[in-house]
Amino acid sequence: xxxxxxxxxxxxxxxxxxxxxxxxxxxxxxxxxxxxxxxxxxxxxxxxxxxxxxxxxxxxxxxxxxxxxxxxxxxxxxxxxxxxxxxxxxxxxxxxxxxxxxxxxxxxxxxxxxxxxxxxxxxxxxxxxxxxxxxxxxxxxxxxxxxxxxxxxxxxxxxxxxxxxxxxxxxxxxxxxxxxxxxxxxxxxxxxxxxxxxxxxxxxxxxxxxxxxxxxxxxxxxxxxxxxxxxxxxxxxxxxxxxxxxxxxxxxxxxxx
Numbered sequence: 098x099x100x101x102x103x104x105x106x107x108x109x110x111x112x113x114x115x116x117x118x119x120x121x122x123x124x125x126x127x128x129x130x131x132x133x134x135x136x137x138x139x140x141x142x143x144x145x146x147x148x149x150x151x152x153x154x155x156x157x158x159x160x161x162x163x164x165x166x167x168x169x170x171x172x173x174x175x176x177x178x179x180x181x182x183x184x185x186x187x188x189x190x191x192x193x194x195x196x197x198x199x200x201x202x203x204x205x206x207x208x209x210x211x212x213x214x215x216x217x218x219x220x221x222x223x224x225x226x227x228x229x230x231x232x233x234x235x236x237x238x239x240x241x242x243x244x245x246x247x248x249x250x251x252x253x254x255x256x257x258x259x260x261x262x263x264x265x266x267x268x269x270x271x272x273x274x275x276x277x278x279x280x281x282x283x284x285x286x287x288x289x290x291x292x293x294x295x296x297x298x299x300x301x302x303x304x305x306x307x308x309x310x311x312x313x314x315x316x317x318x319x320x321x322x323x324x325x326x327x328x329x330x331x332x333x334x335x336x337x338x339x340x341x342x343x344x345x346x347x348x349x350x351x352x353x354x
Contacts, residue, residue: 100182101131103216107228108132109181111212117141117172127169132182133191134162135235137200137208141174142313144306146247147195149291153243153306155313156352157205159198161235163188166195174314179208181231190236197241204238207231243309245302246292252277253287260300264307265326270296305340308333312349321345 100108112120120143127146136143136154143154147168154160162168164185183191200208211231218224248254256273260266268276273296274284288296304325311321322333337345 099130100134103182105216105218105220106184106187107181107211107231108216109179109208109211109214111179111209113140113177115172115176115178117174117176120170120172120176120178127167129165129167130182131164132184133164133188134168135181135183135198135208136160136162136170137179137181137205138176139179139205140177141172142310143170143172143176143178144310145170149247149249150195151245151247151306152195152197153309154197155243155309156349157200158241158243158352159200159204159208159238160195161192161198162195163191163193168195173310179212181208181211183232187232190232197243198235198238199241200238201234204231204234207234243306245299245306246294248288248291250287250291252279253284253291256284260303264304265324267326301336301340305337308337308345309348312345313352318345 136145137159138154138156140156142156143160145152145154145160145162145168147162147166152160164183207227207230210227214224214227248257256277259276260273270284271281274281277284279287285296288294288299292299294302308321308325311324312318316324318334319330322330325333327333327336334344337348341348343351
């Protein structure tokens with residue numbers, strides 16, 4: 098259903114126990130809508146491509162997509178998620194660009210409750226007050242950090258797509274520059290200009306996002322370490338802890354609570 102056709106400023110939907118394949122069938126291609134979109138994941142992991150960025154939404158987290166931005170979502174694992182569409186006239190206190198959000202317990206409950214309301218709820222009553230409270234709580238939500246800038250340059254995209262298909266490949270920047278027909282200096286300059294990151298930092302961020310995605314679907318820490326090309330689970334855990342401030346096991350445990 099096109100959210101822009103619903104004559105209510107805030108409209109919520111919910112889906113529980115949905116297989117990733119079923120979810121993906123509803124997101125067949127890139128699209129946009131006038132209303133802003135907030136996606137909350139309670140179980141499973143949703144990856145969202147937004148213009149030139151890639152975002153991961155682990156359990157108990159959310160992604161805010163302002164209206165008019167082209168995007169496409171893909172799921173992994175069994176999904177419990179809630180989506181709220183918000184009219185642009187009510188988003189002045191919300192971020193003007195796409196961002197991940199660490200949800201509060203109150204915000205999660207408000208999103209879940211909004212999904213149970215009739216699509217054409219009576220305006221001016223309890224439902225409208227709930228929508229107002231949801232917007233106020235959303236404006237206070239702290240930003241998350243599972244975001245990966247994606248370059249536009251065709252030569253860089255070729256490198257990026259190859260690494261994403263095989264993240265265990267530990268080729269050096271010199272190796273990848275040769276692969277793309279670039280000098281190492283040119284590759285470094287282009288990547289910094291288009292993503293704001295060094296090659297090492299960009300690849301580590303990709304590994305973090307893939308790790309959270311796989312862990313969220315039940316893959317073991319050892320298997321994730323192997324699939325990312327780490328020599329041991331310990332070295333992967335050290336990288337994860339340094340980047341996100343906690344171990345992979347604790348990070349996922351907090352999101353299952």
